[in-house]
Amino acid sequence: MAEPLLEIKGLETHFFTDRGRVPAVDGVDIQIRKGEVLGIVGESGCGKSVMSLSVMGLIPQPPGKIVSGSIEFKNQNLASLSENRMQQIRGNEIAMIFQEPMTSLNPVFTSGNQIVETVRLHRKIGKKEARAHTIEMLRKVGIPRPEAVVDQYPHQLSGGMRQRVMIAMAMSCDPELLIADEPTTALDVTIQAQILDLMKQLNRDSGTAIMMITHDLGVVSEICDRIVVMYAGKVVEEGDKRSILKNPQHPYTKGLIQSVPDMSSKQERLYSIPGTVPSPRALPQGCRFAPRCEYVMEKCHQEMPSLMAIDADHRSRCWLHMPEEEA
Known part of the structure; x- marks a missing residue:
């Protein structure tokens, strides 16, 4: 297994506004290996783009600030580097493609x-x-x-x-790492396919690691090796592509996959996850997905679950995976 190229540990990026503190990214741990294509998936407002801007050192200060955690890239913590040093890294060792060119x-x-x-x-x-x-x-x-x-x-x-x-x-x-923030969202499907083929080819030919940020599971299934699912500023599930898409464990991931239109299905209405993503200003106590979850239990409203191991490379943040002795 390739060694980590980028390792994000306990990252917290908050915005300080007149209406109080907004925890856009709240204790995120993500690892990307050399030559790997990692997909970061989630609805709008879950913290994907803020996390990527934190890596690039592009969070506007004020109102934003990395309040804790580290972003380790080639044995250096990007969160503590000077702006001059970040300018040397940006575009040279880490590059970014933005959503709207x-x-x-x-x-x-x-x-x-x-x-x-x-x-x-x-x-x-x-x-x-x-x-x-x-x-x-x-x-x-x-x-x-x-x-x-x-x-x-x-x-x-x-x-x-x-x-x-x-x-x-x-x-x-x-660059050794390419961060692509929804690079195909504004394009028609034919051009989308061409851009994804191009990125796969660049990854194959140059060995460039890619962090693909998207809400499109079709894009993820096409290009990624591993998937990280984010919700309300936290990672709720992570694992290799096959495990996540074939055997999703977190109710939110199951809802995202169920929301993808199936051409072979005779359903008259498309499935959608009930409710909306909570505002970062008013996050619920306990599990942040609990107000929208069909499997919700009393414990879900009281305490935030940790990421629990499903197998060697698959983890889910849900009380449904609590060991029997604890349950």
Whole structure:
């Protein structure tokens, strides 16, 4: 088994507002190994994106702050590094693809210019060499006529092309870890499939570890090796892809899988998990999923369960897995 490339331990990222403290990420432990594709799954508001921004050192301060925990990357705690050191790591050793490329790319610079800037910042090479490298990266991500696209502005490109430019920029310095925050959400299904194939190919050819953040279980089943399910700022289940999708243990994970449309089913109505994700400002006592859970017990409202082992690489945060002697 490959050694951990990134290890998040007890991460707590809170936002301090006029209405009080908001624990967006609340005691998260996540590990990603070298060359692995890890899926982070959950509904909007569960803390996925805040967790990824914490890793990148991009939490706006104020109002946000990492209040405790560590983010270990290659024997250094990213949570305690200076901004200058993080700038050296960002884009070079850890890169990120954001959900909406139009807001991530600068509209007043050409697409190629933005990749050239990234390459020259980290590799200390000349403009001509950086431009040639940029054209080659655009070609690698499947952009036709890269010699022309390199001089085009973001608004002149389609959504799929802009996302490919973002991937080319992220991969331009051969990072060891790529964080992809819902990279296919705004794209049509044909382009989604192309982008996922491209990311699988990059993982295969370069050995780049990928942290794929999504709420789409179809994307997870297509590309990921392991899955972490988050709910209301906490990890509620984790394990290898087959275990999670074929044998989900947490009621929330079961609900997510049940919500996926099944073309072979004759159901007239799609299943949906009752209720909504609780506000981080008003989290319920005990298990945070208890108000929406069909298996809820008295203990669920009183005490938060820990992540309990189902087997060697599968854990679930639910009192249903409590050992018999404790029950």
